[in-house]
Amino acid sequence: MVTRREFVKGAAVFATASLFRLDPSSAASRQRPFRMPLRIPPVAVPSRSDDGSDLYEVVMRRARVSLLSDKRTVAWTFDGAFPGPTIKATRGREVVVRRFNRLDVPSSVHLHGAKVAAHNDGHPTDVIDPGDVKEYSYPNDQPGATLWYHDHTHHHTSRNNYRGLSGLYIIEDPDEEELNLPKGKHDIPLVLQDRSFRADASFRFRSHHDSVTGNSILVNGRPAPFFKVANRRYRFRILNASNSRGYSLALDPTAPLIQIASDGGLLAAPAPTSELTLFPAERADVVIDFAQFPVGSSVLLQDVDPADPSKKRAVLRFDISRGEPDPSSIPASLGPVERLVPDGAQREFNLSLDVDRNRWVINGKIFNPDRIDVRPQAGATELWTFRNQSSTTHPMHIHLVQFQILQRSNMAVALGEAGWKDTVRVDPSATVQLAVRFPTGYSGRYMIHCHNLAHEDHSMMAQMLVA
């Protein structure tokens, strides 16, 4: 509980203190909310470009990063940035990323949501050893989307991500231009990560088989920042890069979040919602129209506790600070999304806790990199069922593909989930059915796993061999 003493700096601040429920012993709780401006992660610059491809060279290294206002935090980073630098790719144009590992641990790096060859996918055992370098090639042969890259090392994904090894990867699609969506400095990434800090601002990471949560919510690496906006539309690309925590995001005062894209790209039509649920690894692009608020006012983005909606945590404050003309629009139709129809194998994945071994398992099995669990055919569209036999939510992710959600046993499929997805929340005791199409031209080993990173490490992961 936050007491008045920690927030003596002013009555206005105290009013928001209850929104910022933090462990008072942590370094972050000494910080007043909305004290630091939102930061935008740096955009990576290619070290070489030619007709068909851009080359990026990235050094994975320890760095002292500024997350809290007073002290620095030692993080494991891509090029010293937390979150890592955003890579901007163009649909149809290859990106090559040469990653130098100057950490003292091995690391495998995966591009989440991308259709890539198996040897570039960042298999958990395909690590870059300390001192080594590995080149990853990404064809970007898929629609524009907000993807992300992150460490995927066998048994250590949770720790390595917590310490900082993730960043955004945005595929820009020239076809989007004509939609006239907000762009440029009105197209803003928001990476959500919860972390706990010790008094000296170092990360307090505890390895758990269950969940790893932190008591402060960072947006682009800062706890509850503020962001000055004009009274117009903005596009926000929201990524839940947290290890285990899900968010239910809502604005206060209440106003719609107009979702325009899900994990794999644009929806067929905008989907307005008052509350946006994002579990780990899920993304949503939303438009907020600040023209509905007076200049000089503020709007809070909050994380609402689904079990008790009166409990809210501050995520970000938008300060509508100036008038500005708005040439952007949100078209009623964003473009066709082809409907997938299963025509291949049907598969079931039961998700449960193996109490004897204290491990999360898929179909009763602990992950084994030497075992192939499913063998899909390239070109087929399969019907997959995830059945959650536990009392906790599992955000299930499939590499290589963008799938579609056909049905949920416990509720209707939300409009914002009706497009391309690579990660799907499976609610406790519920079942989700998917249509999963395997692209032609891609074969080899890919992963299927829970994206609660503690579950993934221990050991809710399976392996597929696409042929």
Ligand code: C2O
């Ligand atoms: Cu986001 Cu297998 O990963």
Ligand code: CU
């Ligand atoms: Cu992935």
Ligand code: CU
């Ligand atoms: Cu899980």
